[in-house]
Amino acid sequence: MSLFTPDRLFSRVTRIDVRFDLLDQGIDTVLLDIDNTIRRRDTAEVPVDVRQWLRLLxxxxxxxxxxxxxxxxxxxxxxxxxxxxxxxxxxxxxxxGYVLARRRMGAPAERAVMVGDQLLTDVLGAHLAGMRGYLVAPLVEHDLPHMALLRPFERMAVRGRMPEGSACRRTEAQAGDSGT
Structure with missing residues (x-):
């Protein structure tokens, strides 16, 4: 797999299922980007569903x-x-930075994943550090100017891949929200 190819692609961080996408894959440590991954860049708010997902982790x-x-x-x-x-x-x-974070958490590279919204920082860095990298769609389209220039490259790199996290495999938090 290319350094620039995410190991998995998700439509939103909350679409990563704790059991199926992490634990069943041998992952027990998540390194998590902040801006536009768990916190909206436009309002600096962490959405309720993201907070619920963090509790599920x-x-x-x-x-x-x-x-x-x-x-x-x-x-x-x-x-x-x-x-x-x-x-x-x-x-x-x-x-x-990835190695420091993993060591702080006591996790070897094979049991950790980086989750973020940027291919050229989050995924590339994870792969350079010997880890898996999951790419998620940004929470909002509002970006820093340099990221707006890089987003077309990211779209090209994942062209043809559909984000995971379909309605048939919802997380427990999403199932709880619907009353089922």
Whole structure:
């Protein structure tokens, strides 16, 4: 598989099923991007379904560490609010941040996955660090100027692949929301 090819592609972070897509794949540690993966870039809010998914991770025994290039104090505030460790100023896709986050969580590369919305930082860096990389669609289309220039390349790299997370395999949180 190419360094630029995500191991899995999902329509939203909450479409990653804790049991099927993580635990059954031998993954017990998730390194998680922040901006536009779990927090909306336009409002800086973490949607309710994402908060529920994070609880499902913890309840399922999956460790999680936030990994971000962001260096502002708000990422530390968010980590505190969510009760998660964070590695900020990670310089993704440089592997050092990924290795630091994995070591902090006590996880070898084969049991960890990076989940993020950017192919050229999150997925590429994960692969350079010897890990799997799951790509998710950004929460919102609002992007930083440099990312807006890179998104067409990302679309080309995943052209023809349908995002996983169809309605037939909903997470427990989504099933709970529908009252079933």
């Amino acid at each position: 913890a309840d399922g025994g999956v460790a999680c560490c936030l990994l971000t290039n962001n260096w502002h104090a708000d990422v530390h505030d968010l980590a505190d609010e969510l009760g998660l460790p964070v590695v900020a100023k990670a310089c993704k896709p440089v592997p050092a």
